[in-house]
Every structure is written in structure tokens, then in C-alpha cells.
Amino acid sequence: MADHPRFGPAGVPQMFRQKGAKLVDVPKLLRVEELDAFEYAAVRWGQVPQIKQVDAQALGAEAKKNDVLLSLHGSYFINLLGEKEVVEASKRRLIACAQAAEWMGAYVVVFHPGFYGKNGKSESLKKCVEAVTEVSDALKSMGIEKVKLGPETMGRHSQFGSLDEVLSVCQQVEGTQLVVDWAHLHARTGGGLRSVEDFRKIVVAAEEKLGTDAVREMHCHFSKIEYTYKTGERRHHILDEPGYGPEFENLAEVISEFKMRPVVICETAVQDVDAAKMKKILVEVQHRKNSR
Numbered sequence: 001m002a003d004h005p006r007f008g009p010a011g012v013p014q015m016f017r018q019k020g021a022k023l024v025d026v027p028k029l030l031r032v033e034e035l036d037a038f039e040y041a042a043v044r045w046g047q048v049p050q051i052k053q054v055d056a057q058a059l060g061a062e063a064k065k066n067d068v069l070l071s072l073h074g075s076y077f078i079n080l081l082g083e084k085e086v087v088e089a090s091k092r093r094l095i096a097c098a099q100a101a102e103w104m105g106a107y108v109v110v111f112h113p114g115f116y117g118k119n120g121k122s123e124s125l126k127k128c129v130e131a132v133t134e135v136s137d138a139l140k141s142m143g144i145e146k147v148k149l150g151p152e153t154m155g156r157h158s159q160f161g162s163l164d165e166v167l168s169v170c171q172q173v174e175g176t177q178l179v180v181d182w183a184h185l186h187a188r189t190g191g192g193l194r195s196v197e198d199f200r201k202i203v204v205a206a207e208e209k210l211g212t213d214a215v216r217e218m219h220c221h222f223s224k225i226e227y228t229y230k231t232g233e234r235r236h237h238i239l240d241e242p243g244y245g246p247e248f249e250n251l252a253e254v255i256s257e258f259k260m261r262p263v264v265i266c267e268t269a270v271q272d273v274d275a276a277k278m279k280k281i282l283v284e285v286q287h288r289k290n291s292r
């Protein structure tokens with residue numbers, strides 16, 4: 001959990017890869033860029049961890065040494081709302097991710113809950129709460145208590161994960177973490193995040209349901225996004241690309257106003273560069289507010 005706002009990339013930044021950096025070097029390289037969070041991408045994983053325990057532990061030790069907070073993005077191959085076998089396999093994937101998160105000391109496993117399919121909205125919520133509760137119980141029985149489960153707000157209309165749905169899951173299941181992907185919310189609501197007030201409304205809604213601490217300790221994903229009114233999210237864009245929202249300045253205002261200390265993970269194509277830009281924007285906003 002963050003003690004102050006933290007920023008970092010989703011996955012190993014492209015430039016690090018091009019320079020041939022190893023996973024274990026990532027925290028040190030982020031430190032050089034004055035970043036202090038890293039979301040390890042386990043997005044293609046199956047039902048067992050696809051990192052060796054010693055490698056996960058080595059990453060964890062380096063992260064600690066360099067004061068980089070770790071999170072883990074769980075497998076994309078998760079659907080907690082599908083047929084029984086699909087749900088069971090999804091739960092095993094989520095557990096594998098949490099096991100690796102425990103090894104590396106990552107505080108949360110972020111995941112995409114699944115697709116509505118033939119389920120109605122309330123049936124979907126029920127199924128999701130049930131499955132996440134079962135995973136949470138399984139983790140407890142495995143002695144994994146520090147890793148939280150973070151259902152993410154999703155960008156496509158076919159995906160479970162409106163703000164209300166994510167808030168309800170977090171409210172109903174112990175050991176969960178609020179994860180707000182702002183770009184996804186923007187896409188899902190047809191470009192609904194235009195002003196500071198639009199961002200504020202989301203924070204207020206979350207605070208009403210989950211309390212002040214949960215809101216202050218929100219885990220965030222941020223990028224610009226392209227969407228269609230019909231299906232929602234189309235693709236992520238970098239911060240400097242004109243013509244796409246949302247604007248990070250507006251979130252920075254709200255972070256400052258509500259004294260939040262979120263972990264902000266950048267999901268653009270230049271994850272580390274844009275994460276550093278966002279950090280700079282927040283510092284400027286805070287500076288401006290303080291000097292008033």
C-alpha cells in the first residue's frame with residue numbers, strides 16, 4: 001500500500017527491453033527515472049505461476065531496496081462469469097497469480113473479472129462476488145494474506161466492471177482492493193471524464209461505498225483512450241497524443257483535493273516516460289494549490 005502517490009509502468013518498459021535489461025534490473029532502472037511503482041505483467045499466464053519462485057523473490061528484494069512498490073496484473077484468461085469449468089479454471093489462474101504476487105511481495109493482483117455473456121447484470125454481480133470470495137478463502141487457507149484481489153473497472157460494454165459493479169464486489173468481499181482504470185471508465189461512459197467534476201464524482205461515489213481509506217489508497221491505471229459509442233474501449237494512446245481523453249491534469253486535481261496516495265500505473269506504449277510525465281503534472285498541481 002502506498003504511503004504517498006506512486007507512479008510506474010505496466011510491464012517492463014519497451015526501452016528497458018531494447019537495452020536488454022533483465023527483470024531484476026527493472027526497479028533500479030525505474031528509480032533512475034524517479035518512478036516508484038511497477039506492475040508486473042502476468043497477463044498470459046495459465047494455471048501455474050510462470051515465474052520461478054527465486055526470480056520472483058529476487059525481483060521483490062530489488063524492489064524493496066529501491067523503494068519500488070510492486071503490483072501484479074493477472075491473466076487476461078479469466079472469466080468468473082462463464083460456465084462452471086471456465087470459472088474453476090479462472091479461479092486457478094487467479095490463485096497462481098496471487099501465489100507469484102506473494103513471492104515477489106506485490107500488494108495486489110489486478111484482474112479483469114469477465115464477460116456478462118448470457119447473464120443479466122444482477123446475476124453477473126452475484127457470480128462475481130461468489131467466485132472472488134472463493135478465491136479469497138482459498139488464498140487464506142494457503143497462508144497468502146498480504147495479497148489483495150483487485151477487480152478492475154473495464155472499458156467494453158460486454159465486460160463486467162462498471163464503477164458500481166467494482167465497488168459492489170469490493171464492498172462484499174474481504175481482502176479486495178479498489179482498482180480504477182480511468183481510461184476504461186472514460187471509454188465505457190462514451191467520453192464521460194471531461195472535467196475535474198467528472199473525476200470528483202467518481203471519487204465521491206467510491207468514498208460513499210467503501211470509505212475514505214479505500215479511496216485514498218486507490219490503485220489506478222491511466223492512459224488516453226480511443227473508444228466507440230457502440231462497444232466502448234478501442235485502444236490506448238500515449239499522453240501527448242491530441243484528440244483523446246481523459247486528461248491526467250483533472251485526476252491530479254482530485255488526487256490533491258482528496259489527499260489521495262494512489263498507485264498510478266501507466267498503460268500507454270511509453271509506460272515509463274508517461275508515468276514520469278504524470279508524476280510531474282501532479283507535483284505541479286500540488287505546488288500550485290499550496291502556493292495559493
Ligand SMILES: [Zn+2]
Pocket residue numbers: 073110111112152
Ligand atoms: Zn487491466
